[in-house]
Amino acid sequence: MGDATDCAIAAVARSAQEWGGFLLVGHGVPMELLTRVEEQIKGLFALPALEKERAARGGGYGYGVPPYILSFSKLMWSEGYTFSADDVRSEFRRIWPNGGDDYMRFCDVMEEFHKEMRALSKKVLDMFYKALGISADHIGEVESQIRDTMTTTMHLNMYPKCPEPERAMGLAPHTDSGFFTLILQSLVPGLQLLRRGPERWVTVPAVPGALAVVIGDLFHILTNGRFHSVLHRAIVNQDHERVSVPYFLGPPKDMKVAPLPAAILPGRKAEFRSVTWREYMVVREKMFGKDASALAMLRVTEDERDAELAPGMN
Numbered sequence: 001m002g003d004a005t006d007c008a009i010a011a012v013a014r015s016a017q018e019w020g021g022f023l024l025v026g027h028g029v030p031m032e033l034l035t036r037v038e039e040q041i042k043g044l045f046a047l048p049a050l051e052k053e054r055a056a057r058g059g060g061y062g063y064g065v066p067p068y069i070l071s072f073s074k075l076m077w078s079e080g081y082t083f084s085a086d087d088v089r090s091e092f093r094r095i096w097p098n099g100g101d102d103y104m105r106f107c108d109v110m111e112e113f114h115k116e117m118r119a120l121s122k123k124v125l126d127m128f129y130k131a132l133g134i135s136a137d138h139i140g141e142v143e144s145q146i147r148d149t150m151t152t153t154m155h156l157n158m159y160p161k162c163p164e165p166e167r168a169m170g171l172a173p174h175t176d177s178g179f180f181t182l183i184l185q186s187l188v189p190g191l192q193l194l195r196r197g198p199e200r201w202v203t204v205p206a207v208p209g210a211l212a213v214v215i216g217d218l219f220h221i222l223t224n225g226r227f228h229s230v231l232h233r234a235i236v237n238q239d240h241e242r243v244s245v246p247y248f249l250g251p252p253k254d255m256k257v258a259p260l261p262a263a264i265l266p267g268r269k270a271e272f273r274s275v276t277w278r279e280y281m282v283v284r285e286k287m288f289g290k291d292a293s294a295l296a297m298l299r300v301t302e303d304e305r306d307a308e309l310a311p312g313m314n
């Protein structure tokens with residue numbers, strides 16, 4: 001992905017608005033590195049259960065499934081591991097307390113991947129700004145602040161072969177809560193996006209070297225609803241295990257996120273209240289298993305609009 005052409009920017013805008021995601025190719029992250037990342041992850045999950053349990057999930061990080069999937073009735077057929085991409089060495093000391101070659105190789109590969117993905121995520125953000133009509137010379141203070149402070153969380157998913165795939169789910173339907181996610185997946189399809197009207201699940205093809213990009217809820221807010229945070233899920237299959245590595249980009253947990261003034265279309269108003277990622281997670285957790293979405297809870301109401309207009313009218 002060098003300098004994006006107008007045509008590529010238009011395609012990004014269309015996919016982000018209509019689908020909430022797309023496949024990124026020609027991004028420059030070496031294919032050979034992606035293969036090494038996948039090998040290391042398979043090695044990690046192949047460790048004996050007792051060794052993985054040493055790093056049991058707590059405080060949002062570690063080995064285990066994220067709590068939200070426990071609120072779904074279908075059997076979840078996956079293992080997971082979440083960590084801060086900036087903290088690989090201390091996190092994986094929990095798995096390999098004595099260090100050693102396996103530990104060093106794992107950390108080296110994850111750090112190399114993080115470095116490449118971080119650089120790529122800034123290019124993707126710039127591409128999104130352009131797709132919103134915010135050109136390079138019009139990037140304002142907020143846009144630069146977002147670019148400079150974006151945080152990165154990595155999550156590893158392992159979906160073993162499943163004897164009865166139709167009775168299980170790899171990862172239950174969800175939206176990602178942050179800005180956007182870059183997903184590396186094995187050459188085994190499994191990621192599905194919910195296409196709107198008429199609703200149907202569409203499988204993202206497994207293209208060698210491609211990364212899937214998925215828009216998250218806070219980006220939906222930032223773009224005043226122009227980019228769609230897409231519901232997605234992972235299915236499992238009988239014949240092949242599958243690995244995926246979502247690389248989550250978001251703001252620092254306590255930074256207020258509100259619609260970017262430059263992204264609000266002429267004649268429109270800000271449609272969402274400002275919220276931090278931490279606050280958003282609390283709202284979202286309360287909405288799990290309910291019909292309404294957490295994003296709907298953050299929509300500015302007619303009453304709030306009127307109240308906002310009132311002082312100027314006095």
Ligand SMILES: C=C1C[C@]23C[C@@]1(O)CC[C@H]2[C@@]12CCC[C@@](C)(C(=O)O1)[C@H]2[C@@H]3C(=O)O
Binds near residue numbers: 176
């Ligand atoms: C940065 C993050 C995104 C995530 C919550 C987390 O703090 C770490 C785990 C991530 C994950 C992975 C599986 C699906 C998901 C919805 C979940 O429950 O945990 C995402 C979270 C998210 O995007 O909100």
Ligand SMILES: O=C(O)CCC(=O)C(=O)O
Binds near residue numbers: 155157176190191232
């Ligand atoms: O396995 C996949 O492709 C999707 C993973 C995912 O959506 C997630 O971990 O948030």
Ligand SMILES: [Fe+2]
Binds near residue numbers: 174176232
């Ligand atoms: Fe996801």
